[in-house]
Amino acid sequence: MRVLVIGGGGREHAVVKKLAQSPKVASIYALPGNAGMKEAELVPGNPMDRGEVVGAAMRLRIDFAVVTPDDPLAAGLVDALEEAGIPCFGPDQKAAQIEASKVFAKGLMRRYGIPTARWEAFDDLAQAMAYAKQGLFPLVVKADGLAKGKGVIIVDTYDEAAAALQDMMARKAFGDSGSRVVIEEMLEGPEVSVLCFADGETVVPMVSAMDHKRALDGDRGLNTGGMGAVAPNPYYTGDVAERAMREIFLPTVRGMAQEGRPFKGCLFFGLMLTKDGPKVLEYNARLGDPETQAVLPLMESDLMDAMLAVRHGALKDEQVVFSSRHACCVVLCSGGYPGAFKAGFPIDAGGVDALYAGAAMKDGRLVTAGGRVMGVTALGDTLRDAVRSAYDLAEKVRFEGMHFRRDIGAKALLAEENRHG
Ligand code: AMP
Numbered sequence: 001m002r003v004l005v006i007g008g009g010g011r012e013h014a015v016v017k018k019l020a021q022s023p024k025v026a027s028i029y030a031l032p033g034n035a036g037m038k039e040a041e042l043v044p045g046n047p048m049d050r051g052e053v054v055g056a057a058m059r060l061r062i063d064f065a066v067v068t069p070d071d072p073l074a075a076g077l078v079d080a081l082e083e084a085g086i087p088c089f090g091p092d093q094k095a096a097q098i099e100a101s102k103v104f105a106k107g108l109m110r111r112y113g114i115p116t117a118r119w120e121a122f123d124d125l126a127q128a129m130a131y132a133k134q135g136l137f138p139l140v141v142k143a144d145g146l147a148k149g150k151g152v153i154i155v156d157t158y159d160e161a162a163a164a165l166q167d168m169m170a171r172k173a174f175g176d177s178g179s180r181v182v183i184e185e186m187l188e189g190p191e192v193s194v195l196c197f198a199d200g201e202t203v204v205p206m207v208s209a210m211d212h213k214r215a216l217d218g219d220r221g222l223n224t225g226g227m228g229a230v231a232p233n234p235y236y237t238g239d240v241a242e243r244a245m246r247e248i249f250l251p252t253v254r255g256m257a258q259e260g261r262p263f264k265g266c267l268f269f270g271l272m273l274t275k276d277g278p279k280v281l282e283y284n285a286r287l288g289d290p291e292t293q294a295v296l297p298l299m300e301s302d303l304m305d306a307m308l309a310v311r312h313g314a315l316k317d318e319q320v321v322f323s324s325r326h327a328c329c330v331v332l333c334s335g336g337y338p339g340a341f342k343a344g345f346p347i348d349a350g351g352v353d354a355l356y357a358g359a360a361m362k363d364g365r366l367v368t369a370g371g372r373v374m375g376v377t378a379l380g381d382t383l384r385d386a387v388r389s390a391y392d393l394a395e396k397v398r399f400e401g402m403h404f405r406r407d408i409g410a411k412a413l414l415a416e417e418n419r420h421g
């Protein structure tokens with residue numbers, strides 16, 4: 001098969017690498033991809049331009065497309081490709097609403113009794129302010145639409161809430177995404193990411209993962225696109241998994257089907273394990289970044305087979321197998337990220353087989369071209385081994401200004417220790 005992967009980050013490189021292992025896959029194209037993806041042929045283009053993507057897919061005689069970035073999913077890229085006769089992995093526009101509108105997602109959870117933080121939605125600034133005034137702080141203010149991961153603000157006082165609401169609703173800091181907001185209760189507990197294959201009816205979870213969103217060690221500093229991940233997540237025990245399946249995953253997929261939005265693709269559950277059980281923090285309509293870079297290397301069965309089963313509604317009969325080993329992915333960033341950074345520095349990969357994100361080709365050399373430049377993933381029989389090996393890999397890579405967190409997996413190791421006493 002000739003497969004087209006849409007997107008150009010580390011997550012997409014992990015997908016490309018896994019698909020390249022499938023005997024069913026003859027060639028892989030990435031639009032736009034990045035210069036570090038040596039397993040794929042790069043196709044220039046803008047994933048948000050549906051006509052351009054469909055045109056490229058027809059020209060390349062693509063048999064199957066994988067759409068992972070949130071914006072093109074919300075804009076209906078899967079609908080456009082499917083209309084052109086190209087089967088896809090990824091939800092259509094109606095199903096992608098589960099990520100693209102937090103008001104829709106919260107409403108779905110309310111309608112089907114899915115545990116989540118208590119909330120209210122507002123499209124009127126004065127009403128939102130009045131509600132916040134009565135609220136029990138801390139509260140969480142969320143822009144309704146997609147906001148590149150920046151649309152969630154935890155506020156400790158009314159003044160902070162008012163500032164956040166004004167920013168989103170009046171000053172349009174996130175454009176139309178912030179015309180409506182959700183104000184919700186702050187939840188506490190360990191966070192778990194669970195990526196699931198869903199074919200509209202059946203849900204097959206992948207191994208759980210833990211993201212590390214803050215820029216600096218000890219979960220300090222600014223939020224980023226993700227500085228590393230480990231899988232599985234030690235907080236996600238068998239009991240929690242069973243409860244999440246029963247109370248969250250199945251009701252979500254059934255609810256979506258019932259409302260005429262069957263979800264086909266990867267449904268990502270961001271869960272908070274509260275003292276009252278697992279609750280949904282967020283849904284994503286796609287594979288997560290950087291969770292995918294830790295999770296897919298643990299997949300032992302064929303990713304192409306799983307994606308085809310999702311597309312054809314045949315997941316029930318598909319054997320999806322994950323290793324019982326551990327994975328750690330450390331993301332290597334440009335100096336200054338997530339703030340301003342310089343690009344164009346040569347990358348010396350030190351022989352490491354990395355997952356590239358912000359990389360480009362200049363004068364025949366791979367150079368830095370983004371905030372998150374690449375990820376290095378290692379597997380191990382224990383979490384400790386995986387973490388150690390990932391850092392051994394990170395130490396081999398060199399580029400000017402390179403920085404990375406030194407404590408990816410530290411929290412997970414601590415959780416393991418506590419669990420085993
Ligand atoms: P979201 O954009 O909805 O994915 O949220 C981003 C991050 O904000 C989550 O991964 C959590 O770390 C945090 N978050 C979101 N909602 C809540 C909440 N109700 N309580 C505490 N933290 C939250």
Ligand code: GLY
Pocket residue numbers: 149211225226284287288289290291
């Ligand atoms: N790691 C969270 C996300 O992909 O949004």
